[in-house]
Amino acid sequence: MRADSKVLKRKLRKEKKCKKLSALLEITKLNDEDRLKKLSSTTIQEPPAKRIRIEEDPPNTLPTVQIGPAGKPLLYDEEYLKLKQQLKERKAKLDILPKFRLRQIGQQATLEVDKSDRIPIYFPDLQHLLLYSQIGHHSPYAPSRWCQLDKFNKLEHTNVLIVENVSLYHFQSYENLFTYLHSNFPHKLELITPEVYHSDIVQELITVPLTGQQTRNAISQYGSLDDAVRHGPNVFDRINGAFPVRQNSKPSVSSGLPRGDKFPRTDLLLSGWQMIEENFPMPIKGLTKAKYNDYVLTQDVYKDVTPSSPMFGVDCEMCLTSQGSELTRISIVNERLEPIYDELVKPDLPIINYITRFSGITPNMMKHAKKKLSDVHDDLRKMLPADAILTGQSLQGDLHAMKMMHPYVIDTSIIYNITGDRKRKTKLQTLAREFLNMRIQESKQGHCPTEDSSASIKLVQLKLQHDITYGDAVMANIATQINCYTALGNPNYGTSFLKHITRVDKTAQVIASEDIIAKYRHYTYKMDKPITSKINCTFAGDNNSIVDQLCERAASYTFNIAHVTFTDEEVKDNAQSVCIKINEWAERIHKSSKKPELCVIVFGGHREFGNGCCFISMKKLTDKILV
Numbered sequence: 001m002r003a004d005s006k007v008l009k010r011k012l013r014k015e016k017k018c019k020k021l022s023a024l025l026e027i028t029k030l031n032d033e034d035r036l037k038k039l040s041s042t043t044i045q046e047p048p049a050k051r052i053r054i055e056e057d058p059p060n061t062l063p064t065v066q067i068g069p070a071g072k073p074l075l076y077d078e079e080y081l082k083l084k085q086q087l088k089e090r091k092a093k094l095d096i097l098p099k100f101r102l103r104q105i106g107q108q109a110t111l112e113v114d115k116s117d118r119i120p121i122y123f124p125d126l127q128h129l130l131l132y133s134q135i136g137h138h139s140p141y142a143p144s145r146w147c148q149l150d151k152f153n154k155l156e157h158t159n160v161l162i163v164e165n166v167s168l169y170h171f172q173s174y175e176n177l178f179t180y181l182h183s184n185f186p187h188k189l190e191l192i193t194p195e196v197y198h199s200d201i202v203q204e205l206i207t208v209p210l211t212g213q214q215t216r217n218a219i220s221q222y223g224s225l226d227d228a229v230r231h232g233p234n235v236f237d238r239i240n241g242a243f244p245v246r247q248n249s250k251p252s253v254s255s256g257l258p259r260g261d262k263f264p265r266t267d268l269l270l271s272g273w274q275m276i277e278e279n280f281p282m283p284i285k286g287l288t289k290a291k292y293n294d295y296v297l298t299q300d301v302y303k304d305v306t307p308s309s310p311m312f313g314v315d316c317e318m319c320l321t322s323q324g325s326e327l328t329r330i331s332i333v334n335e336r337l338e339p340i341y342d343e344l345v346k347p348d349l350p351i352i353n354y355i356t357r358f359s360g361i362t363p364n365m366m367k368h369a370k371k372k373l374s375d376v377h378d379d380l381r382k383m384l385p386a387d388a389i390l391t392g393q394s395l396q397g398d399l400h401a402m403k404m405m406h407p408y409v410i411d412t413s414i415i416y417n418i419t420g421d422r423k424r425k426t427k428l429q430t431l432a433r434e435f436l437n438m439r440i441q442e443s444k445q446g447h448c449p450t451e452d453s454s455a456s457i458k459l460v461q462l463k464l465q466h467d468i469t470y471g472d473a474v475m476a477n478i479a480t481q482i483n484c485y486t487a488l489g490n491p492n493y494g495t496s497f498l499k500h501i502t503r504v505d506k507t508a509q510v511i512a513s514e515d516i517i518a519k520y521r522h523y524t525y526k527m528d529k530p531i532t533s534k535i536n537c538t539f540a541g542d543n544n545s546i547v548d549q550l551c552e553r554a555a556s557y558t559f560n561i562a563h564v565t566f567t568d569e570e571v572k573d574n575a576q577s578v579c580i581k582i583n584e585w586a587e588r589i590h591k592s593s594k595k596p597e598l599c600v601i602v603f604g605g606h607r608e609f610g611n612g613c614c615f616i617s618m619k620k621l622t623d624k625i626l627v
Helices: 002-040 079-096 104-108 123-138 169-175 180-182 202-205 212-222 225-231 272-277 373-383 394-401 428-436 450-466 497-501 514-522 543-556 568-573 576-592
Strands: 098-101 147-150 157-164 189-190 207-209 311-321 324-333 340-345 351-353 391-393 410-412 492-497 508-512 535-539 561-566 597-605 612-619
Touching: 098 104, 098 189, 098 612, 123 147, 123 157, 123 189, 123 202, 123 497, 123 597, 157 202, 157 543, 157 576, 169 576, 169 597, 169 612, 180 324, 189 373, 202 207, 202 497, 202 514, 202 597, 207 497, 212 225, 212 492, 225 492, 311 394, 311 450, 324 373, 324 394, 324 450, 340 373, 340 450, 351 428, 351 597, 373 394, 391 394, 391 450, 394 410, 428 450, 497 508, 514 535, 514 561, 543 561, 543 576, 561 576, 568 576, 576 597
Parallel strands: 157 561, 157 597, 311 391, 391 410, 508 535, 508 561
Antiparallel strands: 098 147, 189 612, 207 492, 311 324, 311 351, 324 340, 597 612
């Protein structure tokens, strides 16, 4: 009787396992059908599949069950194996589908986050995703900072619609008109687009900053980056900024280098993107009002920076007031290491901690302080040239203390690195000891800002006497560190985005108006010849024709851009019509090519209305995963 009981229990376990497996398969089928219905209709919402109730009546007979080595029954009946195989095949099909998800930084940029807590992503972030969607690990920059894209090589197409002069404000003001975007684009993020910092959206998208190895190769082949721009097919000048600059013709690098400099000091400047990454104050619309409302520019209008632009070392000391760290002393030296400005600054609020050990500031010193922060602003705006280059160690902290914004900066904590890791910056005290044989910041009476600003100028001058890799362990090992940070190369020069994505078996097309296509061609053609025959840049007469042509030909290219723009009058006087039209275009483009497809809609921002936004959808082969 005991043996019969064991056989019965084994039989019951076997039947339960088989029924559960069958129920799981049935539920997956219902879920897949449910998903298909939701994709095919934006209005009808099907109820979710209900779990099937399993009847577990014991059988009337006691079958013979073969026992395995572990003492458990071997379940190899035909029905069980068939169910198991079906689930295995379904899992295999799911595993090869491309997947897109947001990381923490991307989630903080979504429109679901309250505006006061939201941290927008930047346009290079979006560029990195588009690059990665085409060439994956071959891309010089990955989007891993804010998102993750798996199985990029399974994507059939990447389709992009760029809409200039429309902003996040318009999406939120007319949200009910964007029905298709709401239903089919699950990822909606705020985006700081080039429009809000006075740059060009085509240039930002279509030029990829040079990596360290590309910089070396270009200089080795052509002698300088400027010569590579003039004579080579692959390097483009991409200098731009958020600051108002009066354009000047650039002098020749070969004849314009100051005595002692072996390469242009402009190669050491931080780009606008790097300044954002390093938390430098920037005159970006939206941030200016919310974060930097009491900051001022060092000039109303700047001149183009050149290899002979003057450099000034800057260092500030701060004390604590009830509002936090505030400027109490500022020191500026010129290239001859002569102090040209050294002032104590009296904060508006009483000092509660002088932090003398670090600042060197004492109560007795501050009795003689007469300058206010506004006086410092006036003095520096009069004193600094319009093309001045400011140097310093972690200079963003000094500029925040000064509450000033400046476009041309060289940061010794970035151009020097002895750790081999960009995230681990080397202290100025260590850099001065290792490279200048100077001992600074050792006094018990605190730091001397003139000493620190002089050290930063000396470090920059020393690097200029060698080469761009001098003193930088990261750049010295560029072959293994190429993806770790934008500063490895030269952000003022770039290669063609379209050439990058068509390097293997990919093809690309851009359709836009004639003037916008001219910009794309500028970064795609050299000496009136296309960089590669895999790129097609064509123009259409109006916005509707642009979208029409892209939808007709999207299936023939792996990467597609439709670039449209609206006038200020259209956006202000017919905003509702503009929004309805964009929603229709998004639907047509989203449906125009084969699955799986990555589709991205970009609102390029507006000078008056602020930041842009982007909408991302991963369109999958859902119907083919049904078993």
